[in-house]
Amino acid sequence: MKHTEKELTGLKEQVGEMWRLVLSQLEKAKQAYLTGDIELAREVASREKRVNTFELKIDSDCENFIALFAPVAVDLRLVLSLIKISGTLERIGDFADGIARHVILDACSQLAGALKEELGIEAMFDTVISMLSDSFVTLESENTKLSGRILRKDEEVDALYRKAVGILTGHIEKNPAQGYCILETLLVLRKLERIGDHCSNIVEEIVFYIDAKILKHSKNRE
Amino acid sequence: MIQSKNIDFYYSDFHALKGISMEMEAHTVTAFIGPSGCGKSTFLRLFNRMNDLIPGTRLTGECIVDGRDIYARGVNVDELRKQVGMVFQKPNPFPKSIFENVAYGLRVNGVGDRKFIEQRVEESLAGAALWNEVKDKLKKSAFELSGGQQQRLCIARALAVKPSVLLMDEPASALDPISTSKIEELIHELKKDYTIVIVTHNMQQAARVSDKTGFFMLGDLVEFSDTKKMFLNPDKEQTQNYITGRFG
Numbered sequence: 001m002k003h004t005e006k007e008l009t010g011l012k013e014q015v016g017e018m019w020r021l022v023l024s025q026l027e028k029a030k031q032a033y034l035t036g037d038i039e040l041a042r043e044v045a046s047r048e049k050r051v052n053t054f055e056l057k058i059d060s061d062c063e064n065f066i067a068l069f070a071p072v073a074v075d076l077r078l079v080l081s082l083i084k085i086s087g088t089l090e091r092i093g094d095f096a097d098g099i100a101r102h103v104i105l106d107a108c109s110q111l112a113g114a115l116k117e118e119l120g121i122e123a124m125f126d127t128v129i130s131m132l133s134d135s136f137v138t139l140e141s142e143n144t145k146l147s148g149r150i151l152r153k154d155e156e157v158d159a160l161y162r163k164a165v166g167i168l169t170g171h172i173e174k175n176p177a178q179g180y181c182i183l184e185t186l187l188v189l190r191k192l193e194r195i196g197d198h199c200s201n202i203v204e205e206i207v208f209y210i211d212a213k214i215l216k217h218s219k220n221r222e
Numbered sequence: 223m224i225q226s227k228n229i230d231f232y233y234s235d236f237h238a239l240k241g242i243s244m245e246m247e248a249h250t251v252t253a254f255i256g257p258s259g260c261g262k263s264t265f266l267r268l269f270n271r272m273n274d275l276i277p278g279t280r281l282t283g284e285c286i287v288d289g290r291d292i293y294a295r296g297v298n299v300d301e302l303r304k305q306v307g308m309v310f311q312k313p314n315p316f317p318k319s320i321f322e323n324v325a326y327g328l329r330v331n332g333v334g335d336r337k338f339i340e341q342r343v344e345e346s347l348a349g350a351a352l353w354n355e356v357k358d359k360l361k362k363s364a365f366e367l368s369g370g371q372q373q374r375l376c377i378a379r380a381l382a383v384k385p386s387v388l389l390m391d392e393p394a395s396a397l398d399p400i401s402t403s404k405i406e407e408l409i410h411e412l413k414k415d416y417t418i419v420i421v422t423h424n425m426q427q428a429a430r431v432s433d434k435t436g437f438f439m440l441g442d443l444v445e446f447s448d449t450k451k452m453f454l455n456p457d458k459e460q461t462q463n464y465i466t467g468r469f470g
Contacts, residue, residue, distance in 0.1 A: 004467055070426050072453040073462045212455035 018054035025096040030125040044100035051093035081209040131199035157196035229283035253428035256438035270306035307380030313372035315364035350378035370401020
């Protein structure tokens with residue numbers, strides 16, 4: 001393997017490690033939220049700094065690679081994508097941390113399990129987690145076949161979010177005393193919806209790297 | 223505009239260029255890249271018939287400069303070389319003064335009007351971004367100039383006979399980064415008035431200075447496209463392997 005390829009492989013491996021960490025943060029945030037496990041939520045919050053550290057290190061290493069190797073073509077596209085992907089993973093990590101802090105605040109312990117189920121929160125968690133892991137597979141395999149499926153999942157997340165907002169609107173009218181808790185729940189849902197958007201952005205970056213196609217703001221993304 | 227139509231070129235039995243067709247628009251910079259021995263310099267030198275000087279060479283196809291096949295019968299090669307100037311890898315000033323180096327082309331073409339020559343020398347040196355550095359020492363030997371200044375002097379010498387095309391064969395490969403940068407800036411300026419074709423081994427230089435890039439390998443023109451496209455998303459895997467350093 002040539003020196004340039006070794007450097008690029010190293011960058012990809014770092015982003016892969018960050019990806020696994022963020023995925024684990026998100027899975028733990030889900031478990032903590034659904035079960036009200038404050039200890040697990042604290043673990044997520046405490047590991048947030050590691051996500052930030054990854055982003056800084058990857059940024060710095062990518063800057064050095066550009067400065068020293070002057071990459072072009074597929075190498076340039078890869079480095080540009082990795083910079084954007086690590087920034088996006090950091091945002092997803094922030095959201096996982098935000099959800100964990102919501103559990104730590106314990107603002108919504110009175111929210112009935114049946115309502116949580118009706119809102120489809122677990123389904124939203126599962127969908128964004130699968131989007132994040134599928135996009136990782138797409139980068140690792142350098143095969144963009146999965147990308148259309150991942151982008152469609154973002155639409156599922158959006159639909160779940162809109163439905164949940166409708167349910168919460170009805171619920172707040174009937175139970176105004178639970179207003180604060182409902183708004184907190186809405187914020188969690190909003191975070192999950194944004195994670196879906198960020199996963200779509202990651203897929204767009206991977207398609208840019210592998211196929212040199214720009215999906216961003218394109219109507220026909222599939 | 224410069225154009226080649228189905229050019230094949232041979233050094234005796236060696237088939238150096240294979241069916242090369244391309245068009246280079248006026249007032250653009252075209253870069254040729256490729257590994258050593260790929261044919262890029264051979265192709266460049268066709269456009270002012272420099273290869274005519276090598277025994278045993280043979281050409282088929284058409285080489286068209288400003289609408290005229292320069293290998294057609296009756297073409298005056300001296301006239302052609304006024305129209306198509308060339309700058310080489312190593313600066314090659316004549317053992318004469320700075321002034322006489324630039325005036326040389328005019329004198330050998332029979333120009334005797336001193337005022338006209340002085341004016342053209344100044345214009346050419348200014349065009350080559352050298353006037354301010356040499357205006358007070360025009361009578362000094364060209365060899366007193368630095369390598370970068372000598373290369374710009376050679377460019378001024380080429381400009382003095384008012385060519386429409388400038389061919390540059392690795393014009394900055396023997397220069398330091400500051401002189402290289404001056405040559406690259408100059409190329410940007412000169413393309414307003416000239417059509418420029420440059421051969422370079424420096425990928426970043428090709429990316430910085432050219433509008434279009436042609437990638438040659440083993441005598442074939444593998445890919446010819448906009449420089450931005452070539453360096454972000456080349457069509458051919460061979461091109462990608464070469465420009466990313468994975469070649470071979």
